[in-house]
Amino acid sequence: MNAIMDIVNAKDPYEKEFHQAVSEVVESVKPVLDKNPEYRHAGIMERMIEPERVIQFRIPWVDDQGVVQVNRGYRIQMNSAIGPYKGGLRFHPSVNLSILKFLAFEQVYKNALTTLPMGGGKGGSDFDPKGKSDNEVMRFCQSFMSELYRHIGPDTDVPAGDIGVGGREIGYLFGMYKKLNNQFAGILTGKSLNWGGSLIRPEATGYGAVFFAQEMLATRNESLEDKICLVSGSGNVAQYTTEKINQLGGKVVTLSDSSGYIYDEEGIDDNKLLHVMYLKNVKRGRIKEYVDQYPNAVYTPLDGADDFNPLWNHKADCAFPSATQNEINAKDAQNLTDNGVCVISEGANMPTTPDGVDIFLNNKLLYAPGKAANAGGVAVSGLEMSQNSMRIKWSRDEVEAKLKGIMHAIHLACVEAAEEYGTPGNYVNGANIAGFVKVADAMLDQGIV
Secondary structure (H helix, E strand, O other): OHHHHHHHHHHOOOOHHHHHHHHHHHHHHHHHHHHOHHHHHOOHHHHHOOOOEEEEEEEEEEOOOOOEEEEEEEEEEEEOOOOOEEEEEEEOOOOOHHHHHHHHHHHHHHHHHOOOOOOEEEEEEOOOOOOOOHHHHHHHHHHHHHHHHHHOEOOOEEEEEOOOOOHHHHHHHHHHHHHHHOOOOOOOOOOOHHHOOOOOOOOHHHHHHHHHHHHHHHOOOOOOOOOEEEEOOOOHHHHHHHHHHHHOOOEEOEEEEOOEEEEOOOOOOHHHHHHHHHHHHHOOOOHHHHHHHOOOOEEEEOOOOOOOOHHHOOOOOEEEOOOOOOOEOHHHHHHHHHOOOOEEEOOOOOOEOHHHHHHHHHOOOEEEOHHHHOOHHHHHHHHHHHHHHHOOOOOHHHHHHHHHHHHHHHHHHHHHHHHHOOOOOOHHHHHHHHHHHHHHHHHHHHOOO
8 A cells, every 4th residue: 555655646746635635545445455356456546546637727817907817727537437527616726736636536435425326526726706706707717618618518527516616606607618519418516496406406515414413423322402513614515514403403603714713602593694694605705794793702813823723622512624625633633522522524525634533533533524424515416417317306305305315325335334344433444445345346347447
């Protein structure tokens, strides 16, 4: 296994996020490779870590002042062994090859866990939609799609949204694809309900993370009823994580954005959540404005010089990191453990550093990695693809029931894989092994391609 990491380090020496994602999987699947030498003989792991295709392109667009701007666009088509590439588009200044390759690599295993026939991919741009007008976002999206459309299709690659890409962006992207291809096809998920979208898709990632936490708690004969919950982020995932926790009787006391976080000891109930949705989705404001409406809450700005995030240093029962990668370091993980948190269900992708993961596992906490806990989003994207293909629309209750069933199946697959390979209760190993075996077997069947 050291040889595999040597390959990654040699070929991509500066891609630290990608190294982190690969290292976690390699460590988990070592006993699988030892038990099944045919995977080693076929070079399965060596092929999994190499994208099938990496696309990088220029995106010129004109801002409202008439100035030409230029961004970079990417699409990483990682693995198509079990279906067309599937994964989100991220528009954020931090976007680079390392981040997108880590996300695409994680997506391969996540999609395999959903039980749906989807390969893994990811894409995006270093464009920042924050502070841009609707017309600027539209012009950027149209320029982005004028290149991306060559590389996607309903049976090839079906992107979705991610950080910085919501309903507005998906609409502009879809409109340009339709114009260029003269086709109304299901080539993007997360679409608006009145032109091909699925009910529950906006809620799916957050709902799924909560359903997974509920499954873990059930193994200890507990539920989310009366549990105090810490949630980071204030975007789509955090909002619907909060909504579902409220529905199941828990209490969310934190939300955040890149500038800081709010702590509301009374709980962020449904009315307060509606205000957060207005702030973030309509006004596109900052979370600190929450305390203007609810002065009993406390806003704390984040200090970049701190070696921990104070959001994770409150007494609580459950934590739902729903912002971005590596937002929980070892000190944060220890603070969570010391403050009584027993459940961590990751709504974001790889939000916990390796040292933090070790602390959770060593303390026998119920810790669900993102590739399992946040798979609900891509699962309902898969259901949206199915509805588009069949030209039908399922009801809200039907889609939510299917989502809950998928999260139950993912939990069961993780538990069984972890037990089979000698690490019962370790959801990290369980998720990595279950996803790996499904993709590896498909790759064996299809030969060296």
